[in-house]
Amino acid sequence: MSNGAMGQTSGIVTRRYKHGSIVYFENDKSEYIYILKGGRVILTSLKVDTGEEVKEEIKPGEFFGVKSSLGKYPREETAQTIGETVLLVLTLADFERLVLQNVNVVRKMLRIFSNQLRRIGKSQREVLGESEAINPAEELFKIGEYYYKVGRVQQAQYAYKRYMEYYPDGKYSGASMQRIRAIESGSTGGGDDFMPPGPAAPPSPPVRGDDTVDFTDFSIEDEKPAAAAPSRSPLDDFGVDAASSSPLASEMDDFFSEGKSLDFDGDPFGGEANGKGGKGVAENFYAAMSKFSQEEYQGALALYAGILEVHNLKNDSEAKIFEKAHFEIGRCYLKLGKFTEALTAFSNMIKKFPNSENVKNALFHMGVVYESVKKADKAAAYYNRVIPMEPKDSINKLAAKRLKAIENG
Amino acid sequence: MSMFLDSQLFDKFGVEYSPNDIIFCEYEPGNEFYFIQNGRVKIVKIINNTEKTLDILEVGDVFGEMAILEEQPRSASAIAMDHVKLLRFRRENFDALLQGNPQLAYKLLIIFSKRIYDAKRRLMILLLEEPQVKVMDVMCMLSEQDPHLDLQEAITLRVTIQEVANWAGMQIADVQKILSHLNQLGKIELFNDRIIVKNIRDFQRIVNSRRKNMFS
Numbered sequence: 001m002s003n004g005a006m007g008q009t010s011g012i013v014t015r016r017y018k019h020g021s022i023v024y025f026e027n028d029k030s031e032y033i034y035i036l037k038g039g040r041v042i043l044t045s046l047k048v049d050t051g052e053e054v055k056e057e058i059k060p061g062e063f064f065g066v067k068s069s070l071g072k073y074p075r076e077e078t079a080q081t082i083g084e085t086v087l088l089v090l091t092l093a094d095f096e097r098l099v100l101q102n103v104n105v106v107r108k109m110l111r112i113f114s115n116q117l118r119r120i121g122k123s124q125r126e127v128l129g130e131s132e133a134i135n136p137a138e139e140l141f142k143i144g145e146y147y148y149k150v151g152r153v154q155q156a157q158y159a160y161k162r163y164m165e166y167y168p169d170g171k172y173s174g175a176s177m178q179r180i181r182a183i184e185s186g187s188t189g190g191g192d193d194f195m196p197p198g199p200a201a202p203p204s205p206p207v208r209g210d211d212t213v214d215f216t217d218f219s220i221e222d223e224k225p226a227a228a229a230p231s232r233s234p235l236d237d238f239g240v241d242a243a244s245s246s247p248l249a250s251e252m253d254d255f256f257s258e259g260k261s262l263d264f265d266g267d268p269f270g271g272e273a274n275g276k277g278g279k280g281v282a283e284n285f286y287a288a289m290s291k292f293s294q295e296e297y298q299g300a301l302a303l304y305a306g307i308l309e310v311h312n313l314k315n316d317s318e319a320k321i322f323e324k325a326h327f328e329i330g331r332c333y334l335k336l337g338k339f340t341e342a343l344t345a346f347s348n349m350i351k352k353f354p355n356s357e358n359v360k361n362a363l364f365h366m367g368v369v370y371e372s373v374k375k376a377d378k379a380a381a382y383y384n385r386v387i388p389m390e391p392k393d394s395i396n397k398l399a400a401k402r403l404k405a406i407e408n409g
Numbered sequence: 410m411s412m413f414l415d416s417q418l419f420d421k422f423g424v425e426y427s428p429n430d431i432i433f434c435e436y437e438p439g440n441e442f443y444f445i446q447n448g449r450v451k452i453v454k455i456i457n458n459t460e461k462t463l464d465i466l467e468v469g470d471v472f473g474e475m476a477i478l479e480e481q482p483r484s485a486s487a488i489a490m491d492h493v494k495l496l497r498f499r500r501e502n503f504d505a506l507l508q509g510n511p512q513l514a515y516k517l518l519i520i521f522s523k524r525i526y527d528a529k530r531r532l533m534i535l536l537l538e539e540p541q542v543k544v545m546d547v548m549c550m551l552s553e554q555d556p557h558l559d560l561q562e563a564i565t566l567r568v569t570i571q572e573v574a575n576w577a578g579m580q581i582a583d584v585q586k587i588l589s590h591l592n593q594l595g596k597i598e599l600f601n602d603r604i605i606v607k608n609i610r611d612f613q614r615i616v617n618s619r620r621k622n623m624f625s
Contacts (some may be wrong), residue, residue: 011490048532051623071522073553076529099515103507106514113521114477120528127535128578136482139436143486155488157433166438315440 012055013089023079023087024065032070033095036060039085045077049123066109069095137163141172144179153183166317168289168324169357177289281307281318285325292332301332323349327358327365334369342369356406364399376406419446422496426489432473435486439476441497444513445469448493454485456575464491471513474520477503531621535578543577544587545612548597552578552609560613566604573604576586 013035023041024030034041042057056077058064068075069092079124088097091290099106144159160176167173288303307325310318330345346362346369353359367382379402386399423446426432434437435454443450445468452464452472459548463485466472472487477500498506507514530553536545551566558564574584588604591597598605606612 048529049536067522067525069522070519071460071526073523073526076526096515099518100511103511105512106511106518107504107507109518110477110521113518113525117475117521117525117528120525120532124528124532124535127532136436136438140434141434143455146458146460146505150460152429154429155431159434159437162437270462300415317438 012094015087015089017081017085017087019081019083019085021081022086024075026078027074027075027246029074030065031069031072033063033065033090033092034079035063035090036087037086037088040082041079041085041087042082043077043079048120049127063105063109066095067113076207098130137167138172140166141170141176144176148179148183157183164286166320168285168321281310281313281321285321288325288328292328292335295335297335301329301336304329304332323353323356324358326352327356327362330362330365334365334372337372339369339373360386360395363389364395367399367402371402371406380406398404419494421474421497422498424495424497426493426495428489428491428614430489430493432487432489432493432495433483435484436482439473439481439483441469442473442476443487443498444471444496446494446496448489448491450493450495451488451490452485453488456571456602457581459571461571470522471516474517476500477517483568531576534576537616537619538623539619540577540579540583541587541590542616543579544573544584544591546604546616547573548574548604549609549613549616552606560609563605563607564608564609568604569602 013190017039023034024032026045036058038060041064042055043058043064045054045056046052047054058079064079065075080102140159140163144163147153147156147159160180163170164173164180165177165180170176284303284307288300288307291297291300291303304325307322308329310322312323313319326345326349330342330349330393333339333342333345343366346366349356349362350359363382364386367379367386370376370379370382383399383403383406387396389396426448432450433441433445445466447468450466450470450472451462452466452596453460453462455461473483475481475484488530506596530550534543534550537543537546547568548566548607551568552558552564566568570588571581574581577584588599592599596609
């Protein structure tokens with residue numbers, strides 16, 4: 001037997017088949033892997049979910065019988081030749097040697113395998129009716145709750161922090177922060193269930209006497225209408241219902257204003273011993289939120305501004321924080337009574353991230369800014385714009401409430 | 410494996426964890442996969458308010474490999490059992506990594522092959538219509554996983570009712586009922602931590618005939 005075509009595969013057996021030969025049957029057990037050298041091979045299998053017969057033709061140069069051989073399980077298909085066919089027959093050891101010399105082959109196979117795995121996973125979830133039911137954000141929080149309640153606070157802490165990193169606007173961000181704080185202060189008793197937070201209360205408008213700031217530079221038209229389109233949140237990829245996550249803005253206000261015994265000096269997330277490296281974007285973001293909660297708006301502003309200087313964002317969650325920091329800067333200015341800067345910040349955020357999920361909240365806050373400087377008509381225009389925006393959540397309600405208040409004088 | 414001797418690789422990709430540190434958490438978005446260089450890692454899942462250990466991994470094992478494909482929530486948590494040293498790889502530099510480490514590539518092929526089979530096998534269970542048959546098929550599947558079992562004899566499956574319920578995608582109470590019934594019929598002997606199946610061939614025949622009739 002010879003295999004002159006492939007020099008590096010010496011030792012591999014070449015086998016010739018007549019038309020219609022079965023190379024192997026479904027359910028056979030064998031460790032051989034084949035490469036089609038000449039002729040044709042058809043693989044026939046039954047689809048698991050429909051029972052439908054599927055035929056797949058192997059192209060010259062392609063492998064078959066790989067998965068069952070590597071995984072050491074029965075063949076999942078029947079392989080039959082059409083016409084005179086020549087196959088290279090590899091043992092697992094031959095295959096390994098070949099693969100080590102040609103990583104591109106592996107890469108291609110991994111891609112095919114991964115697609116198969118994904119399809120099967122999808123079918124499984126469909127059969128189980130899990131496709132919509134599972135909300136990873138909520139489940140992540142629940143993992144934290146599980147560990148918290150069994151007293152494994154270190155692990156609970158991890159889950160809560162991750163929750164805050166990935167879903168800083170999430171339904172349970174307030175609850176997560178509260179747990180984190182409890183763990184850090186050592187008061188981990190209790191363990192009451194967190195109810196999903198209800199509609200957030202409106203942030204109190206900053207009261208300011210002077211009305212001398214010139215806002216003429218800003219008009220509603222400044223912001224791209226693209227903002228009105230339903231924005232696609234990065235969370236969509238995880239099946240998180242964006243509508244269910246209430247805005248961080250008001251929620252965090254509520255959350256932090258409750259906490260009388262705040263002991264949140266410095267960076268509460270610093271000094272992590274989990275090998276994830278030094279202070280990152282996420283840590284600074286939390287530190288900023290903490291400062292904001294203690295009404296140290298200047299300090300918060302500095303930290304958020306620092307995040308804007310970061311140029312090498314490591315992942316999606318950092319990108320999301322980066323985007324969110326733009327918004328938060330506006331809120332800091334608003335709290336500091338620097339209304340022009342606040343408007344600039346919100347407006348910049350909208351221009352820079354027209355599809356951001358924070359656009360609606362930014363528009364809402366621009367309304368608040370105008371209200372703060374007694375420009376009711378402008379404020380009303382912004383609220384009017386917010387009210388119909390999807391997805392509908394507590395911001396829409398707040399906008400409607402404030403609009404009504406304006407209209408009632 | 411030779412790649413573990415490469416200290417440069419550790420400088421670049423190495424991370425360390427202390428005992429009980431969570432490496433990643435169930436439902437967290439997954440972006441990275443890991444190679445164990447030192448220590449043991451426990452793979453756990455919280456099922457019905459109980460932490461269940463699915464696997465204990467050791468030096469040379471890979472975990473989190475689904476992240477190679479796409480970012481999706483982790484299906485289980487990984488917790489360090491000892492002082493653990495890992496190589497952590499991001500999806501983005503996967504191609505470059507493969508190029509430099511064909512051994513890793515080969516290992517991943519094997520892992521994926523097994524995962525696909527297991528996933529398909531589970532799907533076959535889930536697709537069965539009758540709950541009794543599903544439960545039987547879980548036992549068939551478990552019997553297939555141990556090549557040393559003599560299927561002509563009574564076999565012992567190390568499995569709890571909870572686990573059977575997970576595999577079958579059913580409520581634990583329903584599974585309990587079915588298993589009790591099979592117990593009464595003398596088909597199985599039911600224990601807290603194991604099930605003895607008197608005649609697994611019998612179950613296989615039943616499952617196969619139902620499966621064949623499913624599409625006809």
